[in-house]
Amino acid sequence: MRTRFTTILLALLAALFCAGVLAVGAFADTGGAISPSAPGAGSTPVSTAPAKTHKTAIATWFGPGFYGQQTACGQTLTPATVGVANRKLPCGTLVKVTYRGQRLTVPVVDRGPYANNAAWDLTAAAAQALGIEETVRIDTLVVGAAPNTPSLGLPPVSPAAALTGGAVAG
Numbered sequence: 001m002r003t004r005f006t007t008i009l010l011a012l013l014a015a016l017f018c019a020g021v022l023a024v025g026a027f028a029d030t031g032g033a034i035s036p037s038a039p040g041a042g043s044t045p046v047s048t049a050p051a052k053t054h055k056t057a058i059a060t061w062f063g064p065g066f067y068g069q070q071t072a073c074g075q076t077l078t079p080a081t082v083g084v085a086n087r088k089l090p091c092g093t094l095v096k097v098t099y100r101g102q103r104l105t106v107p108v109v110d111r112g113p114y115a116n117n118a119a120w121d122l123t124a125a126a127a128q129a130l131g132i133e134e135t136v137r138i139d140t141l142v143v144g145a146a147p148n149t150p151s152l153g154l155p156p157v158s159p160a161a162a163l164t165g166g167a168v169a170g
Contacts, residue, residue: 059097059138060113063124071110073148082129083109083153085121092148097122098139099130107146109153123153 062085066077073091075081084095084106093108097120106126113121116135127133146152 056137057119057140058117058135059099059120059122059132060116060118060135061122061124061127061132062112063127073109073111073152074150075109075152075154076150077110077123078154080125080155081109081123081153082125082155083107083123084126085110085112085123086119087111087113089142090145090148092146092152093142094144094146095120096141096143097126097130098141099132099136102130104129105143107152 063077063079063081067079069077071077071083071085075083082104084097086093086095086108089095089108091108094105095108096103096105104126106122109123110121113119118135120138120140122130122132130138132138
């Protein structure tokens with residue numbers, strides 16, 4: 001089961017990369033912004049805002065009772081949706097979440113949380129990928145932004161489609 005979620009997450013990141021959302025090298029080194037000396041300088045930066053860190057924020061998770069419902073950002077929540085809810089960040093903001101050495105970059109797909117004084121609310125798929133089963137403390141870092149589309153947070157239809165931008169030889 002864990003291998004399946006790892007595969008889904010890797011396919012999601014590959015799809016974002018192929019769509020040109022993530023700039024090579026800029027993603028990890030500059031918090032999503034392209035520096036003038038970075039490869040691809042002169043192109044539109046992913047994010048020009050400085051990276052924000054929220055050390056030891058409380059996080060909860062949600063999912064099963066909300067499957068089939070639309071998120072505040074316009075996605076239909078499914079068991080495969082990998083994302084996070086936050087009350088203040090814009091839809092599509094990419095957030096690197098760290099919990100007990102596990103790291104996962106997810107988009108903001110909903111508003112919330114509204115319980116347990118939490119700052120973050122992970123989808124069930126994101127929580128499972130990080131090994132989270134209850135309310136916990138996590139580290140977060142805003143690393144960029146992705147276009148807010150109805151499929152944001154969902155794995156691509158197939159890994160081949162992700163690698164070819166949706167075109168699959170038939």
